[in-house]
Amino acid sequence: MLDSVAGSGLAWVDLAVLGVVILSLGIGIARGLVRELLSLVSWVLAAWFAWLYGDDLAVLLQSWVKSKHLSLITGSMAVFFGSLLALSIGGSLINRLFHATGLTGMNRLMGAVFGLARAMVVIVLILFAARFTLAPTQDWYNRSVLIPYLEPSVNWVMGQAADMFEDQSALRNAQPAAILKAVAPTKEQ
Structure with missing residues (x-):
C-alpha cells in the first residue's frame, strides 16, 4: 500500500484532504454563495418538513402501504423530496x-469561502469519526502532514460531543416527574 506519494512526503490521506478541499472550493466558486446557501437552506427545510409532516402523509398512505413502518418511511421521503424539489x-x-x-464576481468569491468552510467541516467530521476506529494507530495516519493541523478542531468537536452526550445521559437518567417539573410552567408564572 502507498504510505506516501512518491517523493512528495505527503501521505495518501493528505492528498485525500487536499482533494476534498479543492473539490469543495471548486463547487463553491462554480455555484456561488447565494446558490450554496439556498441549497443548504433547502435541504434543512426539506428535512424539517419531512420530520413535521411525514407521519401525517404516512396515515394517508396506510390504505396503499400496509406496513406502518414502510408507510412512515414512504411518507417522510415523499415529503422530503417534494419539499426539496419545490424549494430548489x-x-x-x-x-x-x-x-x-x-454581483456574480463577489458571489463566486464568497462561494469559494463557503466551499473552504464546508471542506473543513467535512474533513474534521471524518477525522472525528476516525477517532472511533483504528485509524489513529495506523502508520499512514501518523505520517500525515496535514492531520496535526486539523487535530485542534477535531479535539474541539470531541469536547462538544462529550458535553452533548453527557447532557443527554443526564436527561435519560432523570425521572419523568423531575423533567416535567423542570420544563412545565408553574401556576405562579
Missing part, C-alpha cells in the same frame, strides 16, 4: 434574480 425551484428563481444584479 424557488432557490433557482432567487439565484437568477441575484445574477441579474451583476
Whole structure:
C-alpha cells in the first residue's frame, strides 16, 4: 500500500484532504454563495418538513402501504423530496434574480469561502469519526502532514460531543416527574 506519494512526503490521506478541499472550493466558486446557501437552506427545510409532516402523509398512505413502518418511511421521503424539489425551484428563481444584479464576481468569491468552510467541516467530521476506529494507530495516519493541523478542531468537536452526550445521559437518567417539573410552567408564572 502507498504510505506516501512518491517523493512528495505527503501521505495518501493528505492528498485525500487536499482533494476534498479543492473539490469543495471548486463547487463553491462554480455555484456561488447565494446558490450554496439556498441549497443548504433547502435541504434543512426539506428535512424539517419531512420530520413535521411525514407521519401525517404516512396515515394517508396506510390504505396503499400496509406496513406502518414502510408507510412512515414512504411518507417522510415523499415529503422530503417534494419539499426539496419545490424549494430548489424557488432557490433557482432567487439565484437568477441575484445574477441579474451583476454581483456574480463577489458571489463566486464568497462561494469559494463557503466551499473552504464546508471542506473543513467535512474533513474534521471524518477525522472525528476516525477517532472511533483504528485509524489513529495506523502508520499512514501518523505520517500525515496535514492531520496535526486539523487535530485542534477535531479535539474541539470531541469536547462538544462529550458535553452533548453527557447532557443527554443526564436527561435519560432523570425521572419523568423531575423533567416535567423542570420544563412545565408553574401556576405562579
